[in-house]
Amino acid sequence: MTGGPVVLGIETSCDETGVGIVRGSTLLANVIASSMDEHARYGGVVPEVAARAHLEAMNPALTAALAEAGIGLDEVDAIAVTSGPGLAGALMVGVGAAKALAVATGKPLYAVNHLVGHVGADVLAAESLEYPTIALLVSGGHTSLLLVRDLVDDVELLGETIDDAAGEAFDKVARVLGLPYPGGPQIDRAAIGGDPAAIRFPRGLMQAKDLEKHRYDFSFSGLKTAVARWVERADDAGEEIPVADVAASFREAVVDVLLTKAFRACADYGIPRLLLGGGVVANARVREAAAERAAAQGVTLRIPPLSLCTDNGAMIAALGAQLIQAGHAPSDLGFGADSTLPVTQIQMR
Amino acid sequence: MFLAIDTSAGTSVAVADGEMVLAERSTEDTMRHAEVIGEMIAGVLDDAGVPASRIQAVVAGMGPGPFTGLRVGIAAARAFAWGIDRPVVSVVSHDAVALEEWSAGARGPLLVVTDARRREVYWSSYDLVDDAPMRSDGPALCKPDEVPYPEFDRIDATQISAGALARVALLHRQRGMAEEYGEPLYLRSPDVTMPGPRKRVTP
C-alpha cells in the first residue's frame, strides 16, 4: 500500500452524486453528477427528485471514477460512504449501493459523517492541516462551526444554524430580487459594483444577549425577511430597487456573521487555524473577507479547491483513508442512513 | 446462478441456481431496507455457500413500490452487479407473486395488489395459463375502491419473494422475453410544488 490505502468514496447526502477515489492523501478521481438543473425549476432541492437522480447517476459515476483514477476495481482497498447527516432518501441510495458493492467485492466498508468529510477534504491538499483547527462549513444544506481536535477521533460541534442554512438564505434573497436558483452565484454577480454598506441589514444572534446561549450559532431567517421587507417598501414607494446595493449589503451581512463567529471561536479557543468548506466557499466575498480577517488576526486560513468544497465523494474517500490509517475497524453492515447524524460520530460502527 | 434482490415491500434477497432457490432471506419490515440490505445479501451468499464471483446476473425487483425503500434494493442490485461486472436483470416485482400462485397450481385470471401507502394500492393482472403466468394489465396505481377486475382471484401481497423473482428472471430468459422496465416503477411523480409568485412579508 505505497502512499496509503486506495479508498473509493460514495456521497449522496444532497443533490450531488459523488464518487471519488484517493490513495492515502492523494486524490485520484473526483466525479460529481449534479441534479441541480432539475431542482432549478422548483427553486430549491426537492428530496425525491434528488434521490431518483442519485439512483440513475450512481453506476455511471462509479465507472467514470475508476476511469479517471486509471485503476481497476481490484486495486481499491476499501469503500467509504456518507451515512449522514443529509436527506434520508438520498443517503439511502448511497448506503444501499455501498453495502452491496462491499459484499460483492469483499472490501471493508466505512460509514462516515458528511460534515467531518468536508474537513477531511483538506488532507488532499499539498500540505496537510495541523490540528486542532476550527472549521466553518457552509452550504445550502448546512451551516456548522466545528472544533476539530483530531479528524478521526475528536470533533465537536460549536454551533450551527437554528433556522435556514446560509445557502438557503442566498436562494431566498435571490428570489426576492427576481434572480434564478441557485442564489449564491446570482447574488455574487448582482453585487458587483454594489455598496456593501449601503443598507445596514440585521445580523442574527450577534447581540450581547445572544452570546450566552448562541455564541457560535447562526440565524439567517430574520435577515432574509429584512431584505424582503426592504425591497417591498422600496417597491411600494415606487422607487427603483438598487439591486447591486441590496445584494452587496445582504451578502456582507451573511459574511460578517459567518466570519465573526468563526474567528471568535479561533480566539476563544486559542486556535490560530480556520478551515472553510461547503459550497458557499465559492462566494468570492466570503474568501476575500476571510483572508483579510485571517491576516489581521494572525490565523492560518485553509480553503480547499472548490471541487473539494462542494459535496463530493473524494472527501468521503479521504476521511475513510484517514480512519484506516489510524487503525479504525470497518463499520458493521447493519448501519442505516441517519439524516441527523451528529458530528461527534465520525464513523458509524 | 442468480442473486435476486427486492425491496418493493419488505426486503427479500435470494440466491438461485436455475429453478432451485439455494437460499432466501426475507423481512416484512418496511422501515429498515437500508439497514438490513447488506447483511441479508452477505447472509444468503453465505447460506448458499456461493461466492459473489459465481453470480452470473443480479435480478432486481423494479417495483412497483414506495420510492424510498424500492430504491435501496435497486441501488444495491446495480452496485453488486457493477462490482462483479455482471448484468442486472430487471423484473416487475408483482410477477414474482403471480409465479408463486401459478407454481402452486392456480390457473385463470389473477390480480396482484400491494400497498402503495397514502391510501393507494399498486395492482397488476395476470392470466395464469398452463404454460406460464402472463401479465395482462398493469402495473398501475389506484385508490383501494377503484381496483379493476373485481371478478379475478385477488392476492394482497405484503412480501415479494426474491427466490420467486429469480425464477421469473429465469423463465423470461428461457422464453426469450425482452426486459420491459429498466427503470424503477415509481408510478408516482415526486411531490413538488412549482413556486408561485413570491408572497409578501409586509402586509
Ligand SMILES: [Zn+2]
Ligand atoms: Zn455538504
